[in-house]
Amino acid sequence: MGLYIRASIIAGLVLGFVLYVVLFSAPRDFPKQLLLPVHSGETGQDIAEALTIDHAVRSQFLFRVLLRLYGGQTHIKTGTYYFAEPTNAFAIAWRLRIGNFNIEPVKVTVPEGLDSEEIAAILAQSLPTFDKQTFLYVAKPQEGYLFPDTYFFYPGESMTDIVKTMRDNFNSQVAAPRVQQAITSSNQSFANIITMASLIEKEAPDTQNRLIISGILWKRLSMGMPLQVDVDRATYATVGLPAVPIANPGLDAIIAAATPTSTPYLYYISDKQGNFHYSQTYAQQLANEKKYLH
Numbered sequence: 001m002g003l004y005i006r007a008s009i010i011a012g013l014v015l016g017f018v019l020y021v022v023l024f025s026a027p028r029d030f031p032k033q034l035l036l037p038v039h040s041g042e043t044g045q046d047i048a049e050a051l052t053i054d055h056a057v058r059s060q061f062l063f064r065v066l067l068r069l070y071g072g073q074t075h076i077k078t079g080t081y082y083f084a085e086p087t088n089a090f091a092i093a094w095r096l097r098i099g100n101f102n103i104e105p106v107k108v109t110v111p112e113g114l115d116s117e118e119i120a121a122i123l124a125q126s127l128p129t130f131d132k133q134t135f136l137y138v139a140k141p142q143e144g145y146l147f148p149d150t151y152f153f154y155p156g157e158s159m160t161d162i163v164k165t166m167r168d169n170f171n172s173q174v175a176a177p178r179v180q181q182a183i184t185s186s187n188q189s190f191a192n193i194i195t196m197a198s199l200i201e202k203e204a205p206d207t208q209n210r211l212i213i214s215g216i217l218w219k220r221l222s223m224g225m226p227l228q229v230d231v232d233r234a235t236y237a238t239v240g241l242p243a244v245p246i247a248n249p250g251l252d253a254i255i256a257a258a259t260p261t262s263t264p265y266l267y268y269i270s271d272k273q274g275n276f277h278y279s280q281t282y283a284q285q286l287a288n289e290k291k292y293l294h
Contacts, residue, residue: 113202137159138159
């Protein structure tokens with residue numbers, strides 16, 4: 001009898017283990033760094049279907065049974081859940097029950113002067129499941145108005161929300177009194193100021209030279225000259241500002257665009273050490289190029 005009981009116990013344990021492996025353990029193709037958004041109003045069936053599609057559970061039916069055992073869908077906490085590694089169905093259901101999201105915001109720094117493609121490259125390195133195509137679709141119409149700053153984004157945050165956060169930050173930054181005063185005192189439209197700032201941001205790294213270059217570029221526009229800036233080769237052939245900003249400027253470049261320094265200069269170059277040299281005539285410009293660039 002003793003042997004029979006022991007054999008039954010062993011058989012039961014083996015069967016239990018097999019059932020666990022077959023029905024409740026994490027699938028072999030459980031995705032890396034899984035993000036599971038759970039929205040208000042979603043049912044246990046909705047969640048089970050999403051997990052099955054993501055290859056995170058083996059059986060929709062059994063996962064729904066687990067959810068019921070843990071209190072049903074009324075006890076599921078809404079939010080985005082992060083699974084850094086394969087997780088069995090019991091643990092997933094329990095985390096949904098207690099609201100263990102296991103997710104922290106990711107710190108992302110976006111430098112001044114990047115366009116949306118370059119911003120996407122930075123975000124893609126930091127955020128799992130980053131959708132570049134969707135981001136660019138939402139971000140490109142906002143080019144120039146995505147404020148460069150340090151942000152904290154949650155993995156799984158929508159591309160629309162990311163762009164909105166950056167645009168809202170831009171709106172807040174340019175609403176500062178000193179920025180508004182600079183913009184109001186300018187005789188240029190706000191759109192033209194931002195477009196000019198996107199050029200200045202890439203042309204010079206410091207305030208003093210930005211102010212001088214701002215004056216030169218606005219003067220060229222008033223004279224009907226092409227801007228001929230290195231950062232946007234299209235301005236060599238056409239007169240006027242680019243149709244849209246070429247990048248996303250910071251406050252210093254925006255203020256420089258709105259408050260240009262008036263000088264007698266019409267030309268400038270930056271030498272190999274990054275020093276700027278200004279000239280009034282094209283002949284002087286050619287002499288500076290020969291002296292500092294060759």
